[in-house]
Amino acid sequence: xxxxxxxxxxxxxxxxxxxxxxxxxxxxLRERLGLPGSKNACEQGECGSCxxxxxxVLVNACCLLAADAVDAEVTTVEGxxxxxxxxxxxxxxxxxxQCGFCTPGLVMAVTDLLQRxxxxxxxxxxxxxxxxxxxxxxxxxxxxxxxxxxQGDAQ
Amino acid sequence: MTIARPRTVAxxxxxxxxxxxxxxxxxxxxxxxxxxxxxRSPDDIVALRRVAELGAFEVGEEVVLGAGVxxxxxxxxxxxxxxxxxxxxxxxxSPQIRNxxxxxxxxxxxxxxxxxxxxxxxxDAAVTLAGPEGDRTLPLDAFITGPKRTAIRxxxxxxxxxxxxxxxxxxxxxxxxxxxxxxxxACCAVVVDADRRRVGIGLGSVGPRPLRATAAEDALAxxxxxxxxxxxxxxxxxxxxxSAEAAEPITDHRATADYRRHCVGVLVxxxxxxxxxP
Numbered sequence: 057x058x059x060x061x062x063x064x065x066x067x068x069x070x071x072x073x074x075x076x077x078x079x080x081x082x083x084x085l086r087e088r089l090g091l092p093g094s095k096n097a098c099e100q101g102e103c104g105s106c107x108x109x110x111x112x113v114l115v116n117a118c119c120l121l122a123a124d125a126v127d128a129e130v131t132t133v134e135g136x137x138x139x140x141x142x143x144x145x146x147x148x149x150x151x152x153x154q155c156g157f158c159t160p161g162l163v164m165a166v167t168d169l170l171q172r173x174x175x176x177x178x179x180x181x182x183x184x185x186x187x188x189x190x191x192x193x194x195x196x197x198x199x200x201x202x203x204x205x206x207q208g209d210a211q
Numbered sequence: 212m213t214i215a216r217p218r219t220v221a222x223x224x225x226x227x228x229x230x231x232x233x234x235x236x237x238x239x240x241x242x243x244x245x246x247x248x249x250x251r252s253p254d255d256i257v258a259l260r261r262v263a264e265l266g267a268f269e270v271g272e273e274v275v276l277g278a279g280v281x282x283x284x285x286x287x288x289x290x291x292x293x294x295x296x297x298x299x300x301x302x303x304x305s306p307q308i309r310n311x312x313x314x315x316x317x318x319x320x321x322x323x324x325x326x327x328x329x330x331x332x333x334x335d336a337a338v339t340l341a342g343p344e345g346d347r348t349l350p351l352d353a354f355i356t357g358p359k360r361t362a363i364r365x366x367x368x369x370x371x372x373x374x375x376x377x378x379x380x381x382x383x384x385x386x387x388x389x390x391x392x393x394x395x396x397a398c399c400a401v402v403v404d405a406d407r408r409r410v411g412i413g414l415g416s417v418g419p420r421p422l423r424a425t426a427a428e429d430a431l432a433x434x435x436x437x438x439x440x441x442x443x444x445x446x447x448x449x450x451x452x453x454s455a456e457a458a459e460p461i462t463d464h465r466a467t468a469d470y471r472r473h474c475v476g477v478l479v480x481x482x483x484x485x486x487x488x489p
Binding site for chain 1 (some may be wrong): 212213214216236238239240242243244246248249252253256259260261304306307308311390391392432
């Protein structure tokens with residue numbers, strides 16, 4: 057039996073209509089609410105491409121039951137700003153994007169890191185993005201983008 | 212499908228009574244994967260994320276960890292008090308997974324590779340189950356009955372995991388293909404308990420459920436200098452060899468049984484060396 061329920065995404069109230077209650081938040085974002093920024097790769101919490109904030113906590117949307125998020129504040133990459141945050145600008149400026157598939161998740165993870173720690177060590181940075189798989193860049197440009205974003209924040 | 216979203220343990224038990232056979236959902240890092248891949252399609256779910264009392268913990272003479280305590284809380288908030296459990300938590304998945312996954316979920320899923328399980332075994336932890344007839348407490352060893360099998364009964368949920376807080380070094384070591392996002396090939400926990408003059412040795416991913424290397428513990432205890440908290444190299448190597456013998460590993464796509472047994476010997480020797488500086 058399908059049901060209708062409400063979610064709060066990026067500060068807006070959204071209705072999920074006639075949906076199976078077993079759907080993940082990732083599926084609902086992409087297939088029902090027209091928010092494809094969170095990417096679907098592994099659906100098992102391995103790749104980090106669907107990272108979102110749920111009540112301010114960084115989680116994988118594929119591992120969150122959408123119908124259990126009805127009273128949570130969800131922020132997706134679309135809610136960060138259209139390429140305008142220091143992290144997003146730094147990813148563009150430093151060429152930290154190749155195919156781009158992992159980029160939304162990495163932007164979310166790096167945003168989370170810099171919110172928690174203004175001056176992360178190399179080890180903290182590597183650990184913070186250890187759950188975000190990128191198969192193109194080799195991560196070097198991504199590390200450079202994080203450093204640039206930090207400096208951008210400081211200015 | 213019906214989803215119950217209780218806010219108290221009492222309401223969660225009522226929901227379990229009203230929805231017989233309902234699946235419990237905590238952090239979602241196990242169950243959602245099964246649902247996403249169509250391996251499981253529960254009729255009903257009792258979602259526990261909102262039950263605030265399950266997220267609480269107390270660290271006194273006794274440590275009580277609510278079932279909803281996340282790996283992130285273990286890693287960040289309890290690293291000084293519970294170093295081995297924090298170290299184990301830090302090796303689970305990614306930050307995203309650790310923000311969601313819970314200690315109750317690790318115990319309830321009872322995967323042979325559950326990283327907190329050898330630590331809880333070495334700590335002599337007990338599991339408190341809340342049920343329609345009240346609470347009952349089982350030693351972890353009695354609760355986990357096999358791979359992904361537990362003694363939980365219909366209508367029950369895991370309320371907390373508890374153990375006496377030992378005085379002495381606590382270590383966790385794990386072997387996997389890399390340091391993040393990996394399932395254990397083998398792992399071990401060493402808990403030095405200066406008050407009871409015992410060294411708990413827990414083994415993970417090398418048997419159908421978490422194991423205690425009791426022969427190694429029995430051999431080691433009388434050889435420890437309990438005032439200095441030291442043991443000599445021979446005693447440590449003997450305990451490591453006995454631990455490797457205690458393992459019950461299998462060969463699978465992650466590693467061979469021989470390699471796993473070898474890992475146990477290396478890891479236990481390393482952990483004991485760090486904990487009991489020969």
